[in-house]
Amino acid sequence: xxxxxxxxxxxxxxxxxxxxxxxxxxxxxxxxxxxxxxxxxxxxxxxxxxxxxxxxxxxxxxxxxxxxxxxxxxxxxxxxxxxxxxxxxxxxxxxxxxxxxxxxxxxxxxxxxxxxxxxxxxxxxxxxxxxxxxxxxxxxxxxxxxxxxxxxxxxxxxxxxxxxxxxxxxxxxxxxxxxxxxxxxxxxxxxxxxx
Amino acid sequence: xxxxxxxxxxxxxxxxxxxxxxxxxxxxxxxxxxxxxxxxxxxxxxxxxxxxxxxxxxxxxxxxxxxxxxxxxxxxxxxxxxxxxxxxxxxxxxxxxxxxxxxxxxxxxxxxxxxxxxxxxxxxxxxxxxxxxxxxxxxxxxxxxxxxxxxxxxxxxxxxxxxxxxxxxxxxxxxxxxxxxxxxxxxxxxxxxxxxxxxxxxxxxxxxxxxxxxxxxxxxxxxxxxxxxxxxxxxxxxxxxxxxxxxxxxxxxxxxxxxxxxxxxxxxxxxxxxxxxxxxxxxxxxx
Numbered sequence: 001x002x003x004x005x006x007x008x009x010x011x012x013x014x015x016x017x018x019x020x021x022x023x024x025x026x027x028x029x030x031x032x033x034x035x036x037x038x039x040x041x042x043x044x045x046x047x048x049x050x051x052x053x054x055x056x057x058x059x060x061x062x063x064x065x066x067x068x069x070x071x072x073x074x075x076x077x078x079x080x081x082x083x084x085x086x087x088x089x090x091x092x093x094x095x096x097x098x099x100x101x102x103x104x105x106x107x108x109x110x111x112x113x114x115x116x117x118x119x120x121x122x123x124x125x126x127x128x129x130x131x132x133x134x135x136x137x138x139x140x141x142x143x144x145x146x147x148x149x150x151x152x153x154x155x156x157x158x159x160x161x162x163x164x165x166x167x168x169x170x171x172x173x174x175x176x177x178x179x180x181x182x183x184x185x186x187x188x189x190x191x192x193x194x195x
Numbered sequence: 196x197x198x199x200x201x202x203x204x205x206x207x208x209x210x211x212x213x214x215x216x217x218x219x220x221x222x223x224x225x226x227x228x229x230x231x232x233x234x235x236x237x238x239x240x241x242x243x244x245x246x247x248x249x250x251x252x253x254x255x256x257x258x259x260x261x262x263x264x265x266x267x268x269x270x271x272x273x274x275x276x277x278x279x280x281x282x283x284x285x286x287x288x289x290x291x292x293x294x295x296x297x298x299x300x301x302x303x304x305x306x307x308x309x310x311x312x313x314x315x316x317x318x319x320x321x322x323x324x325x326x327x328x329x330x331x332x333x334x335x336x337x338x339x340x341x342x343x344x345x346x347x348x349x350x351x352x353x354x355x356x357x358x359x360x361x362x363x364x365x366x367x368x369x370x371x372x373x374x375x376x377x378x379x380x381x382x383x384x385x386x387x388x389x390x391x392x393x394x395x396x397x398x399x400x401x402x403x404x405x406x407x408x409x410x411x412x413x414x415x416x417x418x419x420x421x422x423x424x425x426x427x428x429x430x431x432x433x434x435x436x437x438x439x440x441x442x443x444x445x446x447x448x449x450x451x452x453x454x455x456x457x458x459x460x461x462x463x464x465x466x467x468x469x470x471x472x473x474x475x476x477x478x479x480x481x482x
Contacts, residue, residue: 052270054413056481088266089313089414122413124270147272160258185275188265191258 021149022108024179028128028142028151029101031177038173039166040133041140046195047103049110050124051091062117066093066110073109077102086193090124094195103128111146120146127154129195140166142178143190150181154189162189236335240299243291249279249301256280260307263316264300264323267411273327276300286310286425290322291331298326309424317408317418318425324407330400337393398465405470409477419474426467 035041053059063083070081070093079097086092093110095103107126114123123146130140139156153170157163167187171180181187243249254261260278268275276292279301286306292298300322307315325331409415 052266052413054481055416055478058481059413087312088263088316090266119413121270121410124266145269147270186269188269188275191262 021179022112024149024151025104025108025111025126025144027178028104028144031142031174032100032128032130034174034177035130035142035170039169041130041170042133043100044129044131044138044195045098045100045103046094046096046129047107047127048092048094048129048193048195049107049126050190051093051114051119052122052124053085053089053091054119054122058117059119059122062114062119063091065117066113069109069113070106073102073106079103079106081106092193100128123147125190127190127193127195140170141190142170142174143187145181145186145188148181148186149179151178152181152187154187160191236332237293239331239335240291240293240297243289244279244299244301247281247289247301248283249281249299251277251299252280259312260302260315263312263319267316267320267323271323271327271411273323274298276323276326278302280304280307284308288318288322290325292326294329294332295326300326306425310421313412313414313417314421314424317412317414318421320408320411321404321418323411324404325400327407328400328403330404333400334393334397337389337396401464401470402473405474406477409474415474415477415481419471419478422467422471422474 032043036043067083070079073079074081077097077099079095079102081093081095084092084094095106097103097106111123111126114120125146126144128142128144129138130142131138132140141154142151143154144151151174153167155163155166155170171182174180175182244251252260257278257280260280264278265275267273274296276290276295276298277300279299281287281301281303283303284305285303286309288300288302288306290298290300300319302315302318306318310318405415405418408418412418
């Protein structure tokens with residue numbers, strides 16, 4: 001098929017099979033300070049990693065491995081985590097910690113366990129939750145897409161409405177600090193997820 | 196896949212060299228046939244959407260369907276296709292479009308009704324694999340050979356009658372009549388072989404799309420369930436939609452050009468039983 005792809009100049013996107021770019025995730029630790037100082041958006045200390053559920057023992061073992069790893073991390077820091085399933089058959093690992101760095105490194109390590117198990121294409125997104133300064137609205141998210149290794153904003157206005165104005169503000173504020181998805185058509189919403 | 200194309204390419208070259216050797220004026224016909232099939236490819240999405248009665252739907256109308264598609268394309272770094280719904284009890288789905296960036300994935304309301312979320316996801320992933328593999332384009336290219344051969348066969352046949360009756364006499368008449376016979380024979384052979392090869396390619400693409408779906412969803416058994424549900428229902432409910440489909444297929448010369456329909460029982464698709472078996476093998480190999 002390569003011949004046809006070249007023929008049709010269809011090289012602008014590709015399936016990014018087995019690359020896990022941890023650097024991108026870690027750039028969030030400086031970007032979250034910028035968000036706080038410039039937009040009054042503060043991390044709530046909560047984040048979630050979404051993973052498409054897979055049949056079979058090997059995947060189940062990978063999930064067990066993740067649990068074992070996180071149980072150890074739990075003892076060494078104030079990290080807590082829980083697992084939940086959504087109606088689309090995705091597993092969500094919800095992390096909570098006072099230190100954003102701990103969450104980022106836990107998510108990064110979890111991603112690597114999934115990757116090493118051979119399930120990198122099942123990695124969906126990592127969602128980092130922010131609240132505005134008075135803490136009244138907890139529904140600002142930076143979403144990290146594993147297939148593109150890029151972040152995009154997702155801000156809820158109501159239960160099923162997005163606040164595009166604030167989303168664009170977030171892009172303007174941190175797009176130079178993070179690998180940012182500039183194609184707005186790829187800012188896929190994640191509805192009905194309670195962290 | 197590669198072999199199929201090599202055989203088709205070889206046929207095409209042999210075919211053209213015979214024509215060149217005979218020095219007959221078939222070039223205009225070849226060009227016309229080529230343009231026709233190009234137009235067919237170019238308008239395929241609009242023709243298929245229009246004739247199947249599929250309507251593009253927004254997120255507000257079908258939020259769950261949009262979520263399923265978005266999650267799958269996001270994880271696989273594919274462009275999001277347009278989503279269309281056909282209002283019929285018949286459970287089915289197809290993908291069409293010129294390329295991944297302008298594709299449409301259509302499902303029927305019947306499909307949404309009988310499948311659960313994971314099964315629906317697996318069918319969508321099957322169609323997305325067709326889009327990713329550019330199967331509409333591949334089958335259009337493949338059918339180019341059979342279309343050209345078909346036109347030449349007809350032209351050769353009528354040309355032969357015409358030439359025989361009103362020739363200018365002498366050796367020239369005999370030569371051209373003989374030449375016509377050769378052209379008809381070669382065209383016929385090309386048509387028969389490419390017809391079979393197209394079906395082989397099509398079946399191969401179906402298996403490839405099943406595999407792609409299994410990889411995307413991580414649950415081959417869900418597609419197996421969906422296929423059994425779809426084929427079970429299709430046998431039991433004969434409706435006028437099937438007749439419409441037949442008409443559509445005739446129009447398209449190659450049935451598979453009407454989009455890559457999942458679970459239908461044309462010879463362009465492998466038997467559902469076999470597809471289910473392969474999916475179950477995949478499921479078993481995962482544990």
